[in-house]
Amino acid sequence: MSTDLVPGEILPDEGSIALNPGRKTTTLRVANTGDRPVQIGSHLHFFEANAALEFDRRIAFGKRLAILAGTAVRFEPGDEKTVELVDFGGNRHIHGFNSLTDGDVNEAPDKALERARNAGFSDTGTDRDYDATTNNPETKNEDE
Numbered sequence: 001m002s003t004d005l006v007p008g009e010i011l012p013d014e015g016s017i018a019l020n021p022g023r024k025t026t027t028l029r030v031a032n033t034g035d036r037p038v039q040i041g042s043h044l045h046f047f048e049a050n051a052a053l054e055f056d057r058r059i060a061f062g063k064r065l066a067i068l069a070g071t072a073v074r075f076e077p078g079d080e081k082t083v084e085l086v087d088f089g090g091n092r093h094i095h096g097f098n099s100l101t102d103g104d105v106n107e108a109p110d111k112a113l114e115r116a117r118n119a120g121f122s123d124t125g126t127d128r129d130y131d132a133t134t135n136n137p138e139t140k141n142e143d144e
Helices: 110-118
Strands: 025-032 038-041 063-065 072-075 080-087 093-095 102-104 128-131 136-139
Touching: 025 072, 072 080
Parallel strands: none
Antiparallel strands: 025 080, 038 072, 063 080, 093 102, 128 136
């Protein structure tokens, strides 16, 4: 390795960097039902992704793509892909770009889901109870 430094040069350490260590991830099947390509960036609240993307939005609530910062996943019309999502960190207050979410995502997503459905967002989810302590949807028991 040369000892001559070049302005702006990046000299990384040996080894690899773990993405989102210790964070729970979820996989989700997503289909682009629209007639235009859709590209989703690394830090978008996936729940609020383009209305033509069809997936279980309740499962995506409070999550983003588990990809490198500054990168994106592109869905061509008719594409179906499985993506990996990771919970948002920090104080978990999200202000979504489609105005579906505005506040603490540790609370139940029912109002955001209602706004999404009323605005015509595709959703493959079913009605479920929501466990805010684990940030996971729980399937309703038919006997309840």
